[in-house]
Amino acid sequence: MKILVPVKRVIDYSVKARVKSDQSGVELNNVKMSINPFDEIAVEEAIRMKEAGTASEIVVVSIGVEKSQETLRTALAMGADRAILIKAADTVDTDIEPLAVAKLLAKVTEEEAPGMVILGKQAIDNDMNATGQMLSALLGWSQVTYASKITVDGDTLNVTREVDAGLQNITAKLPAVITADLRLNEPRYVKLPNIMKAKKKPMDIKTPEDYGVDVSPRLTITSVVEPPARAAGIKVESVTELMDKLKNEAGVLS
Amino acid sequence: MSVLLIAEVLEGQLNKDSTAKALTAAVQLGDVDVLCASSGCGDAASELAALQGVAKVLCANDASYEYAIAEPMAALIVSLADKYEHIVFPATTSGKNIAPRVAALLDVMVISEVMEIKGADEFVRPIYAGNAIQTVTTADAKKVMTIRTASFDNAADGGSAAIEEIAAVACDTPVAWVSNEVQKSDRPELTSSSVIVSGGRGVGSEEDFKLIEALADKLGAAVGASRAAVDAGFAPNDQQVGQTGKIVAPQLYIAVGISGAIQHLAGMKDSKVIVAINKDEDAPIFQVADYGLVADLFDAVPEMTAALE
Numbered sequence: 001m002k003i004l005v006p007v008k009r010v011i012d013y014s015v016k017a018r019v020k021s022d023q024s025g026v027e028l029n030n031v032k033m034s035i036n037p038f039d040e041i042a043v044e045e046a047i048r049m050k051e052a053g054t055a056s057e058i059v060v061v062s063i064g065v066e067k068s069q070e071t072l073r074t075a076l077a078m079g080a081d082r083a084i085l086i087k088a089a090d091t092v093d094t095d096i097e098p099l100a101v102a103k104l105l106a107k108v109t110e111e112e113a114p115g116m117v118i119l120g121k122q123a124i125d126n127d128m129n130a131t132g133q134m135l136s137a138l139l140g141w142s143q144v145t146y147a148s149k150i151t152v153d154g155d156t157l158n159v160t161r162e163v164d165a166g167l168q169n170i171t172a173k174l175p176a177v178i179t180a181d182l183r184l185n186e187p188r189y190v191k192l193p194n195i196m197k198a199k200k201k202p203m204d205i206k207t208p209e210d211y212g213v214d215v216s217p218r219l220t221i222t223s224v225v226e227p228p229a230r231a232a233g234i235k236v237e238s239v240t241e242l243m244d245k246l247k248n249e250a251g252v253l254s
Numbered sequence: 255m256s257v258l259l260i261a262e263v264l265e266g267q268l269n270k271d272s273t274a275k276a277l278t279a280a281v282q283l284g285d286v287d288v289l290c291a292s293s294g295c296g297d298a299a300s301e302l303a304a305l306q307g308v309a310k311v312l313c314a315n316d317a318s319y320e321y322a323i324a325e326p327m328a329a330l331i332v333s334l335a336d337k338y339e340h341i342v343f344p345a346t347t348s349g350k351n352i353a354p355r356v357a358a359l360l361d362v363m364v365i366s367e368v369m370e371i372k373g374a375d376e377f378v379r380p381i382y383a384g385n386a387i388q389t390v391t392t393a394d395a396k397k398v399m400t401i402r403t404a405s406f407d408n409a410a411d412g413g414s415a416a417i418e419e420i421a422a423v424a425c426d427t428p429v430a431w432v433s434n435e436v437q438k439s440d441r442p443e444l445t446s447s448s449v450i451v452s453g454g455r456g457v458g459s460e461e462d463f464k465l466i467e468a469l470a471d472k473l474g475a476a477v478g479a480s481r482a483a484v485d486a487g488f489a490p491n492d493q494q495v496g497q498t499g500k501i502v503a504p505q506l507y508i509a510v511g512i513s514g515a516i517q518h519l520a521g522m523k524d525s526k527v528i529v530a531i532n533k534d535e536d537a538p539i540f541q542v543a544d545y546g547l548v549a550d551l552f553d554a555v556p557e558m559t560a561a562l563e
């Protein structure tokens with residue numbers, strides 16, 4: 001079985017986003033960019049399935065600027081076999097919406113015919129948490145979100161999902177679209193020789209036009225501002241002082 | 255045109271808190287019909303009918319909706335979509351699972367985690383773990399969105415809406431529910447509690463997490479956790495607060511042994527009063543704390559618990 005893993009290039013999770021002074025967006029030039037952490041988990045899961053003999057080939061795909069190649073190379077260095085870059089933006093400030101991404105991924109899926117697509121549950125830049133669900137709807141494949149454990153049993157998946165109340169176990173027929181949650185696995189570190197090897201792995205470069213998909217946005221961003229800052233707090237010296245402040249100053253303890 | 259609010263009803267039980275908060279947002283958009291789809295959901299429908307602001311409750315009582323599996327839920331919602339301009343969900347894991355599916359089936363974008371409604375087609379939502387706040391307008395004819403419940407108050411009781419039974423929509427779903435693994439607790443629900451005590455990696459072990467729970471119990475508080483505490487097995491996943499966990503905004507949030515990573519702050523920085531207990535005086539959590547106590551939690555937490563005796 002082939003597995004398709006979409007990976008997004010996003011601001012590194014350790015960087016605090018800075019809003020631009022013209023309120024048009026977040027500063028992304030000269031900022032450390034990385035593979036979306038959830039997508040790293042998705043790639044890792046696919047590799048483990050390949051190591052276990054369930055999967056035969058892992059194709060990674062990214063939609064965005066030319067530089068998303070770096071993100072794809074990271075996934076290739078982890079162990080993916082082949083990459084597709086769909087060049088859909090000229091500047092980092094253009095973010096392709098989940099609906100358009102899902103439409104492109106649906107086309108790639110038709111072409112590649114994988115048995116499953118594993119995405120991240122959420123891109124940590126736009127925080128949409130939508131693409132996997134949309135892709136599942138477009139393909140009519142099993143929708144399996146927020147997976148924290150997956151086992152493959154013939155043409156059926158047994159999946160544990162992270163939900164508000166705790167965990168939920170489901171079964172899903174293949175083919176399936178899965179989104180990875182934090183506790184699905186711990187991604188491996190990439191070893192230097194693998195980074196060298198990844199440079200030789202095949203990478204196709206496409207455009208949205210190749211797939212006949214219109215990626216123009218449905219939402220117009222009218223402003224991006226900083227959240228209201230919290231007023232500076234104080235340090236207290238002791239538990240006694242803390243309890244006193246909570247009772248008599250903040251009024252949150254009776 | 256009116257609004258369809260999708261109530262969160264799982265196994266016949268209404269999640270009243272998140273639904274009532276999403277209702278407060280929905281009524282800003284127009285007349286609100288509420289969809290109550292589950293199995294054995296008659297009581298839930300009555301509870302919904304009693305919320306102020308509900309025009310009508312549509313009750314779809316069918317086994318296929320019992321666990322809110324996305325496929326049948328989306329098929330039902332899409333079948334109702336003609337009459338509504340806005341389709342609104344609470345931004346719970348269940349709502350976030352279904353809403354984008356509905357949007358894609360209707361060929362519209364989804365607007366996730368709406369924290370403010372500026373108009374019928376203008377919405378405010380957080381991005382980058384809440385480090386930026388985006389205002390968007392949409393040109394889509396139908397607006398499908400999830401509502402960040404921590405940003406809205408509960409709708410009040412006192413309504414008396416009509417309940418209309420509606421038929422299920424046939425849907426051959428490839429997904430089946432098997433079981434839940436839920437830790438029952440008598441403590442308040444994390445997202446509705448007015449006081450939360452959260453523990454982080456600094457707590458050190460599952461055993462020592464009892465210190466957090468003991469303090470929470472004295473305060474009548476819910477228990478939260480950082481991702482590191484959940485990953486390490488100190489606390490269950492449903493207690494994770496943050497960008498990719500639960501979003502909370504209680505009156506009082508006490509962070510114990512939590513460093514204050516961007517992703518954690520994203521889930522709690524709208525709390526009214528924040529207390530941080532950490533032995534590292536430079537921990538970033540102190541930058542958002544109203545009251546910071548630099549101390550060893552193994553001294554401070556039992557002392558606080560004792561002081562509440």
Ligand SMILES: Cc1cc2nc3c(=O)[nH]c(=O)nc-3n(C[C@H](O)[C@H](O)[C@H](O)COP(=O)(O)OP(=O)(O)OC[C@H]3O[C@@H](n4cnc5c(N)ncnc54)[C@H](O)[C@@H]3O)c2cc1C
Pocket residue numbers: 013037038124453454455456457479480481482483494495496497498499500510511512513514515516517518521531532533534537549550551552
């Ligand atoms: C994609 C992604 C999503 C994420 N989502 C979330 C999320 O939703 N929620 C979340 O919380 N995190 C999330 N994280 C993780 C986040 O980046 C941090 O790693 C995490 O919040 C750290 O948890 P912590 O503060 O408990 O641990 P640490 O950062 O290790 O901090 C432990 C703290 O305990 C203090 N301490 C230690 N011993 C004591 C003691 N005896 N007394 C007092 N203080 C003590 C230390 O000084 C330290 O500040 C996410 C990360 C990624 C990449």
Ligand SMILES: Nc1ncnc2c1ncn2[C@@H]1O[C@H](COP(=O)(O)O)[C@@H](O)[C@H]1O
Pocket residue numbers: 006007008009036038039061062063064096098101118119120121122123124126127128129130131132
């Ligand atoms: N531009 C993109 N390129 C590749 N994958 C993407 C892109 N956008 C979203 N995805 C995938 O969809 C997941 C969810 O993203 P989102 O719905 O934007 O929160 C991500 O974790 C990726 O796996």
